[in-house]
Amino acid sequence: GQQLNQSPQSMFIQEGEDVSMNCTSSSIFNTWLWYKQDPGEGPVLLIALYKAGELTSNGRLTAQFGITRKDSFLNISASIPSDVGIYFCAGQKGNTGKLIFGQGTTLQVKP
Amino acid sequence: DTAVSQTPKYLVTQMGNDKSIKCEQNLGHDTMYWYKQDSKKFLKIMFSYNNKELIINETVPNRFSPKSPDKAHLNLHINSLELGDSAVYFCASSQTGTGLSGNTIYFGEGSWLTVV
Numbered sequence: 001g002q003q004l005n006q007s008p009q010s011m012f013i014q015e016g017e018d019v020s021m022n023c024t025s026s027s028i029f030n031t032w033l034w035y036k037q038d039p040g041e042g043p044v045l046l047i048a049l050y051k052a053g054e055l056t057s058n059g060r061l062t063a064q065f066g067i068t069r070k071d072s073f074l075n076i077s078a079s080i081p082s083d084v085g086i087y088f089c090a091g092q093k094g095n096t097g098k099l100i101f102g103q104g105t106t107l108q109v110k111p
Numbered sequence: 112d113t114a115v116s117q118t119p120k121y122l123v124t125q126m127g128n129d130k131s132i133k134c135e136q137n138l139g140h141d142t143m144y145w146y147k148q149d150s151k152k153f154l155k156i157m158f159s160y161n162n163k164e165l166i167i168n169e170t171v172p173n174r175f176s177p178k179s180p181d182k183a184h185l186n187l188h189i190n191s192l193e194l195g196d197s198a199v200y201f202c203a204s205s206q207t208g209t210g211l212s213g214n215t216i217y218f219g220e221g222s223w224l225t226v227v
Contacts, residue, residue, distance in 0.1 A: 042201050042218035097142050097205050097216060098167055101154040
């Protein structure tokens with residue numbers, strides 16, 4: 001089935017460092033979403049992007065919807081230990097609610 | 112209050128059994144979903160219902176039968192459980208919208224199913 005290519009697969013960083021992860025696709029999406037999943041929990045929505053070129057921030061998080069509509073990135077600035085988790089990008093075509101997910105980026109932060 | 116709640120959170124059962132997972136959302140959304148997360152953490156949609164009508168069925172085996180008694184509930188019944196059904200099943204919901212924020216999807220906390 002269709003997948004998004006999300007990278008990196010995992011990151012191990014020092015507290016205070018900035019983090020960047022991205023997703024690419026061979027096809028166009030009209031919505032990009034970024035979720036975070038903590039162990040034993042469901043994905044929690046971080047940022048939703050609805051327009052090509054859109055740049056949106058949520059606290060220390062910033063995400064952009066690529067101008068080609070085939071990619072998106074998520075930046076986390078000044079990482080803290082509670083940023084630990086798995087980050088998923090997800091793309092949506094149309095208005096069906098069917099999300100195509102990336103493989104996830106596992107983030108570990110060393111205090 | 113939990114927006115999307117599902118029960119049970121953990122379920123261990125033997126092969127061949129039939130089991131159900133229940134989901135309720137109190138967000139007033141008109142669309143509900145079941146997603147499956149495998150052992151590699153990959154998430155994939157199984158079903159979606161809009162106002163109790165099946166919209167998406169992603170070639171899931173017919174041992175899986177969703178039921179939506181009303182738009183706030185979507186249950187998942189699984190017959191003749193197999194080892195490969197072991198996974199985390201997430202319920203989710205969204206509101207169909209014509210604006211930019213339409214169909215933002217919110218997930219429940221998941222049901223961890225282990226078939227032994």
